[in-house]
Amino acid sequence: MKCLVVEDTPSLAQHLTLHLTQASHTVDLATTLKQAFQCWELSGPQYDVVILDISLPDGEGSTFLEAIRKAQSQVSVLVLTARSHLEDKVHLLDAGADDYLTKPFELRELDARLRVLHRRGLGKLPDLQSFPPFEYDPIHRVFWCQRDQVLLRSQELKLLEAFLQTPGHVCSKASLMDRLYSLDQAVTENAVEVHMGRLRKKLKVYGVEFETLRGLGYRYAYKP
Amino acid sequence: MPISPNPDTPWSLKRRLFRQWLFILVLLSIGTYLAASAIAQSVVQKSQDNLLQSIAQVILDSVIQRNQAVEFDLPYSAFDVLGYAAPEQTYYQVRVNNDVIAGYSDLPIPDTENNQSRVATTDLYLGDPVRFIQLSKPLNPTQSETVFVLLGQTRDSYQTTIGNIAILAASGTIIAFAVLAILGFTGVQATLKPLARIQKNLDSRTVEDFTPVTANAPSEINSLITTLNQTLEQHKRLLEQSRSFIAEATHQIKTPIAALSMESELLAKELSGPQRDRAHTLSVRARYTSKLIHQLLTQASLTYRSSEHIQQPTALPALIRSILRTLDTHAEQKGVGFNFVEPEAPSLIACDAIALREALVCLIENAIQFSPPLGDIEISIHQSPTQLDIHICDDGPGFGPDPERLKKAFVTTRDGHEGGGLGLAIAERVAVQHRGWLKLLNRPQGGGECVLSLPV
Numbered sequence: 110m111k112c113l114v115v116e117d118t119p120s121l122a123q124h125l126t127l128h129l130t131q132a133s134h135t136v137d138l139a140t141t142l143k144q145a146f147q148c149w150e151l152s153g154p155q156y157d158v159v160i161l162d163i164s165l166p167d168g169e170g171s172t173f174l175e176a177i178r179k180a181q182s183q184v185s186v187l188v189l190t191a192r193s194h195l196e197d198k199v200h201l202l203d204a205g206a207d208d209y210l211t212k213p214f215e216l217r218e219l220d221a222r223l224r225v226l227h228r229r230g231l232g233k234l235p236d237l238q239s240f241p242p243f244e245y246d247p248i249h250r251v252f253w254c255q256r257d258q259v260l261l262r263s264q265e266l267k268l269l270e271a272f273l274q275t276p277g278h279v280c281s282k283a284s285l286m287d288r289l290y291s292l293d294q295a296v297t298e299n300a301v302e303v304h305m306g307r308l309r310k311k312l313k314v315y316g317v318e319f320e321t322l323r324g325l326g327y328r329y330a331y332k333p
Numbered sequence: 334m335p336i337s338p339n340p341d342t343p344w345s346l347k348r349r350l351f352r353q354w355l356f357i358l359v360l361l362s363i364g365t366y367l368a369a370s371a372i373a374q375s376v377v378q379k380s381q382d383n384l385l386q387s388i389a390q391v392i393l394d395s396v397i398q399r400n401q402a403v404e405f406d407l408p409y410s411a412f413d414v415l416g417y418a419a420p421e422q423t424y425y426q427v428r429v430n431n432d433v434i435a436g437y438s439d440l441p442i443p444d445t446e447n448n449q450s451r452v453a454t455t456d457l458y459l460g461d462p463v464r465f466i467q468l469s470k471p472l473n474p475t476q477s478e479t480v481f482v483l484l485g486q487t488r489d490s491y492q493t494t495i496g497n498i499a500i501l502a503a504s505g506t507i508i509a510f511a512v513l514a515i516l517g518f519t520g521v522q523a524t525l526k527p528l529a530r531i532q533k534n535l536d537s538r539t540v541e542d543f544t545p546v547t548a549n550a551p552s553e554i555n556s557l558i559t560t561l562n563q564t565l566e567q568h569k570r571l572l573e574q575s576r577s578f579i580a581e582a583t584h585q586i587k588t589p590i591a592a593l594s595m596e597s598e599l600l601a602k603e604l605s606g607p608q609r610d611r612a613h614t615l616s617v618r619a620r621y622t623s624k625l626i627h628q629l630l631t632q633a634s635l636t637y638r639s640s641e642h643i644q645q646p647t648a649l650p651a652l653i654r655s656i657l658r659t660l661d662t663h664a665e666q667k668g669v670g671f672n673f674v675e676p677e678a679p680s681l682i683a684c685d686a687i688a689l690r691e692a693l694v695c696l697i698e699n700a701i702q703f704s705p706p707l708g709d710i711e712i713s714i715h716q717s718p719t720q721l722d723i724h725i726c727d728d729g730p731g732f733g734p735d736p737e738r739l740k741k742a743f744v745t746t747r748d749g750h751e752g753g754g755l756g757l758a759i760a761e762r763v764a765v766q767h768r769g770w771l772k773l774l775n776r777p778q779g780g781g782e783c784v785l786s787l788p789v
Contacts, residue, residue: 120592124599164584191587199687208659213591213623215616216598221662262665300668303707307670 110157110227111135115145115173116189117165121212125160128216142168149177158185158226163201171204178205185226189214221263229258240273241331242315254315264289265308272319272329281326347521354514361510362503369502373495378464381491382453384418385466389425389484393468396427396480403429403472403480415486424458424485429478440483443467461487527554531561543569583630587623594619628755631691632742635762643685649714649721650675652686656693657712660701669704674713682721682787684767689787692763695756696725696783703729703781716789723785731781736773760785 112129116122117140129136137152139145142165149156159177163170174186188201188209201209207226210219233253237244243252243259250266252259261269271288272278285301305327309319320328388411396405405427415423426436443454443465452467465485472478527550534546545562548554594616601612650673657671664671700710708728715722738744740761743754760783761771769787776782 118588118592121588121595124592124595128595128599164580191584191591199690211623211627212587213594213620215620215666216595217666218662221665225662262661264665264668300707303668303670303709310672 110223111137111152111155112223113137113139113145113148113156113159115139115142115159115165115170116162117141118162128219132220141166142170142173145170145173146176149173153177153180153182153184156184157230158187158223160187160189160223161206163188163190171201174201174204174206183230185230187219187222187226224263229260231258238273242317242333245270245273259312259315261308261311264304265311268304268308269312272327278329279322279325279327280329283326285326346525347518350517350521354510354517358507358510358514362507365506366499366503370495370499373498377491377495381419381464381486381488382466384415385464385484385486386451386453386468388412388415389466389468389482392425392427392484393470393480393482396470396472396482398472398478403434405435407435419486419490421490422461422463422487424463426481426483428481428483429472436483440465440485442483445469455488456485458485461489463487524551524554527551531558543572579630583626586626590619590623594623625755628695628759631759632755632762635688635691635759635766643688644683645686646681647684647686647689649680649682649723652690653693653712653714653723656690656697660694660697663698664701664710667701667704668706668708669701670707670709672709672711674711676714676716678716680714680716680721682789684787685763688763688766692760692785693723693725695760696785699756700725700727700729700781700783703727705729719789721787721789723787725783725785726776726780727782728780731775731779732773733775736775739773740771757783 112134114122114125114129114136116125116138119140122138122140126136126138137148137156139148145161145165161170161174170188174188177184177186185207186205188206189212190201190209191212207229208222210222228249228251231246231249231251233244233256234246234248237246237253239245240252243254245252250270252261252266252269267288268280268285271280271285275284282298282301285305286296286298289301289304290296305319312319316331316333318330318332320330322328388408391408391411392405395408396403398404412423415421424437424440426438426440427434441456441458443452443456445452445467450469452465454465454467455462456465457463463485464487465483467481467483469479469481472480527548530548531546531550534548543565545565546558548558550558597612597615597619601609601616604612653673657673661671697710697712704710704727711724711726713724715724732739740757742758745754757771757773764771764785764787767787769785772784772786774782774784
């Protein structure tokens with residue numbers, strides 16, 4: 110992902126840039142509102158996500174947010190805020206932010222939110238892999254149902270991918286467990302059952318069922 | 334020194350004016366009645382006296398002495414005139430010196446001083462007040478004998494006329510005063526109307542509406558409006574200053590904490606063994622400090638909001654869906670799932686949506702924190718005609734033997750968690766602000782259940 114990080118606190122900006130770069134993202138850093146507008150003018154359409162601090166030395170980050178939304182940009186914006194006014198969060202979402210994170214935050218939460226935002230911001234590509242009633246985008250690892258993305262957590266996504274990629278769409282618990290966890294993680298089959306249960310609930314509205322096959326595992330079945 | 338209405342002795346300008354005017358009206362009416370009565374009495378009596386005198390004079394003129402004998406011819410037509418003037422009883426007496434020669438012999442004889450030829454008096458005769466006029470003249474040139482004509486008439490119809498005149502005068506005064514009072518009340522009403530409009534305007538304002546009050550008011554009230562607008566402006570400035578200070582202070586405190594937390598996280602990645610754990614603990618402590626600051630500021634904000642009695646129609650399912658979307662990433666990291674049982678009815682409620690959102694965030698974050706890995710949090714809404722209950726159930730350890738204690742600020746059951754110890758206190762405060770309550774229950778099958786109840 111190409112990220113624009115707008116953050117004025119040097120240490121925070123430095124650590125954010127380091128972390129995102131280590132995670133293989135391309136990062137442009139702006140430490141003032143003015144620099145943020147300059148970066149946007151130079152390569153606005155190329156950004157996948159903007160990480161925006163609200164309090165900047167030369168103004169409010171919300172000014173930048175409102176400006177890019179006014180320019181019809183659909184880029185995903187994650188707002189970083191240290192403020193605690195109850196109204197601020199609602200105001201930020203109303204102003205066009207896709208999500209917000211209150212400082213301080215865990216880096217893995219930042220990563221998770223960026224992943225979700227990136228997925229949500231994706232457009233549907235042509236010629237996707239058909240998996241009725243869904244279509245699968247293997248590049249971005251996203252399932253579509255007609256024009257809408259199917260919003261899944263990462264474990265649920267891994268499970269659905271497993272059924273898509275298995276002939277006959279039948280998966281054993283052991284194979285699903287391998288999909289979900291690495292060898293050094295101590296988990297039980299119960300974990301697979303929990304995630305399968307959640308996936309079942311989410312996909313029921315699409316007419317999808319997961320039949321339990323005694324001794325074999327689960328079978329994906331679409332019943333329109 | 335602040336000026337505020339005294340709750341023990343509230344007084345109404347209209348009531349006070351009404352009381353004063355009523356008192357004046359009563360005094361004025363009595364005064365008018367008495368004055369009119371006195372004037373009418375005098376006028377009517379004078380008129381009666383004149384009439385009686387003229388008739389008595391006719392009778393007196395008819396009395397003559399001829400050949401040592403007294404002759405007189407009673408003029409009956411004159412009595413008719415008296416009858417036309419008023420339907421009263423008439424009495425007369427003609428006497429020479431003390432000898433009654435005609436008329437009623439028992440009429441009370443008025444006292445005459447200094448040989449007055451005319452005496453007017455009111456006396457009782459046959460139980461009724463009677464007005465008497467006595468005229469006299471010498472019967473002969475030697476003045477050895479004097480003839481007296483005493484003519485009397487009852488006064489009932491005259492008294493009725495006097496009463497009517499007095500009542501009429503008093504009624505006129507009452508009507509005139511009532512018209513003036515109505516005009517006065519209308520004037521007061523017109524003066525108070527702009528004040529009522531100003532009050533309505535201020536009542537309908539939102540928390541942050543400090544726009545100047547404008548009202549088409551009389552010049553006497555304009556100075557009050559000017560002062561009110563100056564006060565509003567001062568409040569606006571103070572609030573802005575206070576907010577900007579809090580925002581700046583929060584930013585200044587939390588941003589270095591964020592940097593510290595992030596640095597220790599990055600450090601933890603590079604370290605191993607016990608040093609890695611210590612770096613991680615540093616990061617957790619930093620976030621704990623920040624959360625505590627956030628919760629303290631949230632409490633302060635709630636105090637400010639509670640005085641504003643904010644009520645806006647809110648679709649509860651949409652609000653909960655929005656909160657779950659926000660917290661989903663956090664829950665996913667712990668492998669905790671949400672199960673929101675949406676109600677069939679729309680579940681609209683009038684509330685302070687921002688405060689309620691904060692309360693629900695506190696409760697759901699609390700549930701996430703205490704849920705075991707792969708645990709499920711179930712959120713449901715139950716609505717009755719009078720009450721709306723939001724249930725948040727988790728698979729965690731529950732609230733222990735004394736759940737009520739956990740609602741107190743800074744009381745927590747656990748160690749090593751990131752909570753600030755204010756989440757449940759905030760949630761209860763929001764519930765109470767909405768005249769509801771928060772219940773913390775231990776579920777029989779294990780786990781905790783928070784019930785946030787709000788009156789509909």
